[in-house]
Amino acid sequence: MFVLRRLGGALPTLFAVSLLVFLFVDLIPGDPAQILAGPSASNEEVASIRTFLGLDEPLLTRYGHFIRGIWDPAAATSFRTHRPVVVELAERLPNTLIVSIGGLVIGITLGTLAGIVSAMRPGGFADAAITVLTLAGISMPIYWLGLLCIWLFAVNLGWLPAAGASTPAHFVLPILVIATRPAAMFSRLVAASLTETMGKDYLDTARAKGLSETRVVLAHALRNSLVAAVSVAGVQFGGMLGGSVVTETVFGIPGVGRLLVDAVSRADYPVIQYAILMFAVFFVLINLVTDLLTQWLDPRTREQERSA
Amino acid sequence: MRSLRSSCTVAVLAAGISLFAIQASAQPAGVLRVAVGADPATFDPAFNDLPVGNAVDLAVLDGLYRLDPQNNVQKNLAVDSSFSPDGKVFTVKIRTGKTFSNGDPLNAEAVAASFNRMLDGKTGSIYRGLYASLGTVKAVGEDTIEFHMAEPNGHVLMLLASTAASIVNVKAVKEMGAEYGRKPVGSGPYMVERFVGGEGFRLVPNPKYSGDYPATLKAIEFSVVPEDGSRMALMETGAADIVERVPPESVDAIKALKDAKVVTPPSMFSINMEMVLRGPLADPRVRKALNMAVDREGITKGVLGGLGTPSVGMVGPGTQDELRKTFPPIPFDPAAAKKLLAEAGYKPGQFTLSFTCPTGRYIKDVQVCQALAASLEDIGVKATPLVVDRGTWSNVVGMEPDQRKDNMGMVGRATAGMDYTLYRLFYTGVGANRTGYSNPRVDALLKEGRATADLAKQREIYGEVQEIVWKDQPFLFLWYQTQAIGVSNRVQGFAVQPNETLVFDKVTLK
Numbered sequence: 001m002f003v004l005r006r007l008g009g010a011l012p013t014l015f016a017v018s019l020l021v022f023l024f025v026d027l028i029p030g031d032p033a034q035i036l037a038g039p040s041a042s043n044e045e046v047a048s049i050r051t052f053l054g055l056d057e058p059l060l061t062r063y064g065h066f067i068r069g070i071w072d073p074a075a076a077t078s079f080r081t082h083r084p085v086v087v088e089l090a091e092r093l094p095n096t097l098i099v100s101i102g103g104l105v106i107g108i109t110l111g112t113l114a115g116i117v118s119a120m121r122p123g124g125f126a127d128a129a130i131t132v133l134t135l136a137g138i139s140m141p142i143y144w145l146g147l148l149c150i151w152l153f154a155v156n157l158g159w160l161p162a163a164g165a166s167t168p169a170h171f172v173l174p175i176l177v178i179a180t181r182p183a184a185m186f187s188r189l190v191a192a193s194l195t196e197t198m199g200k201d202y203l204d205t206a207r208a209k210g211l212s213e214t215r216v217v218l219a220h221a222l223r224n225s226l227v228a229a230v231s232v233a234g235v236q237f238g239g240m241l242g243g244s245v246v247t248e249t250v251f252g253i254p255g256v257g258r259l260l261v262d263a264v265s266r267a268d269y270p271v272i273q274y275a276i277l278m279f280a281v282f283f284v285l286i287n288l289v290t291d292l293l294t295q296w297l298d299p300r301t302r303e304q305e306r307s308a
Numbered sequence: 309m310r311s312l313r314s315s316c317t318v319a320v321l322a323a324g325i326s327l328f329a330i331q332a333s334a335q336p337a338g339v340l341r342v343a344v345g346a347d348p349a350t351f352d353p354a355f356n357d358l359p360v361g362n363a364v365d366l367a368v369l370d371g372l373y374r375l376d377p378q379n380n381v382q383k384n385l386a387v388d389s390s391f392s393p394d395g396k397v398f399t400v401k402i403r404t405g406k407t408f409s410n411g412d413p414l415n416a417e418a419v420a421a422s423f424n425r426m427l428d429g430k431t432g433s434i435y436r437g438l439y440a441s442l443g444t445v446k447a448v449g450e451d452t453i454e455f456h457m458a459e460p461n462g463h464v465l466m467l468l469a470s471t472a473a474s475i476v477n478v479k480a481v482k483e484m485g486a487e488y489g490r491k492p493v494g495s496g497p498y499m500v501e502r503f504v505g506g507e508g509f510r511l512v513p514n515p516k517y518s519g520d521y522p523a524t525l526k527a528i529e530f531s532v533v534p535e536d537g538s539r540m541a542l543m544e545t546g547a548a549d550i551v552e553r554v555p556p557e558s559v560d561a562i563k564a565l566k567d568a569k570v571v572t573p574p575s576m577f578s579i580n581m582e583m584v585l586r587g588p589l590a591d592p593r594v595r596k597a598l599n600m601a602v603d604r605e606g607i608t609k610g611v612l613g614g615l616g617t618p619s620v621g622m623v624g625p626g627t628q629d630e631l632r633k634t635f636p637p638i639p640f641d642p643a644a645a646k647k648l649l650a651e652a653g654y655k656p657g658q659f660t661l662s663f664t665c666p667t668g669r670y671i672k673d674v675q676v677c678q679a680l681a682a683s684l685e686d687i688g689v690k691a692t693p694l695v696v697d698r699g700t701w702s703n704v705v706g707m708e709p710d711q712r713k714d715n716m717g718m719v720g721r722a723t724a725g726m727d728y729t730l731y732r733l734f735y736t737g738v739g740a741n742r743t744g745y746s747n748p749r750v751d752a753l754l755k756e757g758r759a760t761a762d763l764a765k766q767r768e769i770y771g772e773v774q775e776i777v778w779k780d781q782p783f784l785f786l787w788y789q790t791q792a793i794g795v796s797n798r799v800q801g802f803a804v805q806p807n808e809t810l811v812f813d814k815v816t817l818k
Contacts, residue, residue: 030699034706036434038357040723040732042739045437046706052432080349081505082486091505147537155544162541163343163533165507252533254506262347262506265698 003288010284017280021273022066031055032079032267053079066273078263078271085274089256095165096255099247100240102171103178108233110179111186116217118187119194130187137184142243146177146250163252174251178243182236189232193225227298234290238283336513338817339527340799342810343539343548347506347532350489352481353474354426354433359808360530360552362471367511367528367812369474369494370519372400372419372453373465377803377811379576379626379724381469384519385419385495391761395460400453400468408477409499409514416447421478423455435472438728442467462761466628466725471809497523498812508532521813524801528812543568543794549817550799550810554792556613556672562794574617575791576624576724576806579670581663581680581716581784584709585744588652588659589716595781597648601687602680603640608787611675616787622777623729624722624788626806630763631726631770635778638785645687656688663716664694666701670720671789677718680784709744716784717742722807726770727758734777745782 033050034041050056054065069076073084081088114134118127153173154162164170197203198221206216244257256275263271295301348361356365366374372386388401406414423445426433443458455464467473480493490503497519498511508531513523531548533539536555542548543562554562554570562570583589604618620634649659661684665677677693684691694714696704705717719742723729731754732738736746750773757769778785791808801814 028699029697030702031706035699035702036357037437038434039702039705039719040721040729040740041434041706042437042732043708044739045434048429048436049432049434052429077486078349080355081489082350082352082355083489084486088505147535150538150541155541158545161547162545163535163538164531164542166504166531250535250538252507252531252535252538254504254532258347258506258534266349267699 003292006288006291007284010288013284014277014280018067018277019063021276021280022063025269025272026059028264028267028272030267032269035267036079066270069270069274070277076270076274079268080263080266080271085270088259088271089275089278092254092256092259095253096241096244096248096257098171099174099178099253099255100237100244102175103240104182104233104237106175107179107182107236108186108229111183112190112222112229114183114187115190115194116222118191119198120213120217122191122195127191130191134184134187137180140180142177142181143246143250145180146174146247149173149177150250163250165251165253170251170253174247174253177251178240178247181243182233182240185232185236186229189229190222190225193228194221197221197225223297227294230293230297231290234286238286241279241282336523336526338525339529340525340550340812340815340817341529341531341548342550342552343531343533343542344552345532345534345536345539346552347534348509350486351492351500352489353472353476353492354431354435355489356472357434359810362805362807362809363812364500364509364511364530365471365474365492365494366496366809367498368492368496368500368514369471369476370406370414370496371469371471371474372402373469374471375469375724375805377805378629379806380629381465385414385475386468389465395462395759395761396457398455398457398464400455402451402453403519404451406495406518407516408480408493408495409516410477410480410493411516412477412479412493414475414477414495415450416453418477419453419475420445420447422475423453423473425476425478425481426473439467439473460759461727462757462759462766463725463727466728470724495519497521498528501527506532524814524816525812540794543796546796548794549796550802551794552810554794556615556792559613559615559792567797568794569797571793571795571802571804572615572790573793573804574625574806575722575789575808576626577670577720577722577789577808578619578622578624578627579616579718579720579786579789580619580622581786582705582719582743583716583782583784584712584714584742585782586709587715588654588661591652592780593648593652594654594659595784597645597652597687598684598689598784599638599781600641600645600648601689602638602683602784602786604637604787605640607676607679607683611672611679612787612789613672615671615790615792617790618787619785621774622733622783622785623726623774624806627724627729628726631767633771633774635775642687649687649689654688657690659688660690660692661715662692662694662713663718664696664701664704664714665718666698667695669698669701670718673718676786705742707742709742720789724807726766727754730754730770730773730777731758734773734782743782745780747776747780750776 033046037046037049073086076085078085114130118130150162153160160173161170203216206220244255245261248255248258260275344360346358346360348358350356351361351364353365370385373381374384376382385402386400387403390399408414425431441459441461443456446454448454477493481488491500497517499514501510501512503509511528539551540558543551559570588594608616618637620637665673667674674695681691681693705719732740734745734750735754736751753769753773757766798818800816803811
């Protein structure tokens with residue numbers, strides 16, 4: 001019930017996004033017909049391509065066409081490839097999801113472990129080393145780190161392929177590179193909230209029961225500190241989908257991010273519009289999932305939900 | 309009798325062996341790996357606008373004519389051609405017995421259907437305007453095609469030799485729809501076996517091919533890697549045999565590799581600042597002064613890393629070399645430029661202008677524009693480079709001259725054919741003439757040149773047009789880009805056309 005209500009509540013958001021996407025794309029500099037026709041085209045040639053693409057139609061008709069394309073693939077075709085946008089997106093989405101989800105899972109795992117280590121021995125050598133690495137992880141631009149990793153692991157050591165996406169080995173470097181940011185964020189976050197929780201009375205109770213310190217941290221303290229971490233993970237995942245633009249370009253991975261960049265530079269309006277709309281749907285879903293996870297982790301939020 | 313029979317046997321055997329030998333030497337072998345920077349959206353020649361798409365079309369489709377690596381026209385499907393006496397009907401005879409890779413016959417009817425598809429407004433081809441002069445295309449019998457021209461055009465061979473005029477299988481286009489753009493059915497030596505959007509594609513020999521350019525490789529594997537550094541890394545790790553577009557800063561690193569080199573064939577890309585001819589720029593003295601203010605040698609070496617040759621004519625090498633004329637380079641003489649400006653009535657600092665530059669469209673475009681602004685400052689012109697994204701740039705340089713707010717725009721021209729290039733840029737009032745250039749003598753010559761099919765006469769006419777344009781200086785002439793392609797030493801017989809199309813006709817691997 002809650003899920004349905006939340007999804008229903010997202011409809012106005014998605015409608016607003018569809019309007020914004022549609023109108024803003026019109027503001028992108030560059031006329032698709034002019035770009036397709038090339039710099040040597042005459043005015044008449046550009047005009048005939050514009051008519052062919054349906055860009056002469058009134059704004060409302062074009063918006064209707066755009067909305068229709070959501071369920072009718074034939075109404076939503078790319079200006080450049082003439083294939084349905086849904087086919088283009090479906091072909092690229094798996095690559096983007098492999099990299100984002102892979103990066104997120106590895107990042108969260110490493111980050112949480114590092115966070116626990118830091119919190120258990122604050123001020124120790126491990127804590128200091130992790131803090132330095134974390135700082136580097138947060139400050140290093142993904143783009144730069146990616147190129148450095150290609151230089152080291154592909155060119156100098158020859159362990160992994162430099163670019164492409166044809167074998168699983170191609171995904172190793174991008175996933176590790178993209179994992180640095182969530183790993184860094186998580187280690188700080190988990191360390192901070194664990195340190196805070198560690199002083200709580202109920203942990204003393206747990207210790208008094210005779211539980212080992214590991215058990216106390218993992219089973220009692222960590223669960224409470226994860227509440228904040230889950231919402232950060234949601235935001236991170238959204239950010240990764242956006243950041244895929246950069247990673248995919250550096251590593252030559254054919255994903256949605258690169259499709260979007262190419263589409264913007266060539267003014268392929270339908271691809272831009274539906275790709276952004278798809279990202280908006282993802283954000284709605286991610287928010288929903290983080291809310292559900294929070295409720296599972298923290299029963300108090302469930303109580304509020306019932307009384308509301 | 310016996311000896312006769314045995315000698316016959318020997319002869320037959322020998323013939324068999326030599327036949328076998330020919331077969332063996334022609335057997336396609338080896339897999340060529342090519343890393344390209346641009347992601348081809350479609351190989352459908354009616355819509356493709358990328359050199360990598362041209363390269364695939366050249367390998368997968370056949371045209372009536374084709375261009376060799378120097379952009380000279382050569383016969384392909386065509387065996388003979390003639391104009392009717394009034395120049396209105398152009399007739400081409402084609403070789404018979406060929407089929408498309410799916411077994412459909414490649415006859416006159418198929419050829420006519422392919423052209424009529426491109427010329428049909430409903431197809432929405434981006435080349436319809438360019439080919440409009442072909443008029444209507446009819447098949448006569450099995451092997452003859454008639455072009456009923458919309459206007460006399462003596463440059464029809466150049467048009468037909470472009471990969472945009474490749475013959476597509478219209479029946480397959482109807483069945484496959486947009487998928488045809490990924491796996492075009494053609495009659496060329498190769499066919500597309502696999503296409504993964506944004507990742508790469510693979511060409512394999514077409515078993516049904518017959519013709520002069522049989523496949524020499526077992527496969528050509530393309531991977532798409534837009535990031536320059538990552539693409540170069542593929543060459544450095546030996547994961548690619550050919551890398552397209554080596555950026556100037558990587559040329560030395562690739563050259564230093566033990567088993568690879570950088571080839572630098574000329575490109576027909578003629579890069580210029582195209583002026584909007586009004587206000588101060590309507591004065592030939594000002595245009596001349598601007599042209600003398602630029603140190604082309606210095607900028608091509610210092611900024612382009614050697615990937616440019618100072619212009620010696622408006623059109624670049626390979627545009628149509630039989631008609632191309634070159635001139636002495638424009639001297640770099642800031643003192644004389646200052647004097648000319650003074651003569652035209654501009655004191656230092658009085659004359660301001662702005663020019664529009666794209667980002668990432670041409671080699672080092674942004675840096676070049678900064679360097680040009682500095683050069684113009686040196687002769688007392690306050691020049692502001694307007695560096696914009698590609699979308700804005702294409703809008704600005706595609707505007708009518710009277711709507712332009714800037715004074716010049718950086719544009720690279722790389723269109724095959726003297727008539728096409730010069731007519732569109734310099735004929736008065738034509739829809740692609742963005743400078744507002746108008747010269748009655750040039751108009752008359754261009755008109756005459758378009759109608760004549762006689763090479764000697766064309767040479768005379770276009771020689772004069774090129775000379776007038778070079779003297780009138782409607783552009784701030786800059787340079788021709790040089791291509792830079794990384795090629796592994798195991799690759800042999802590789803060639804590149806001046807329009808950046810990779811040619812795999814004769815490529816073999818060691």
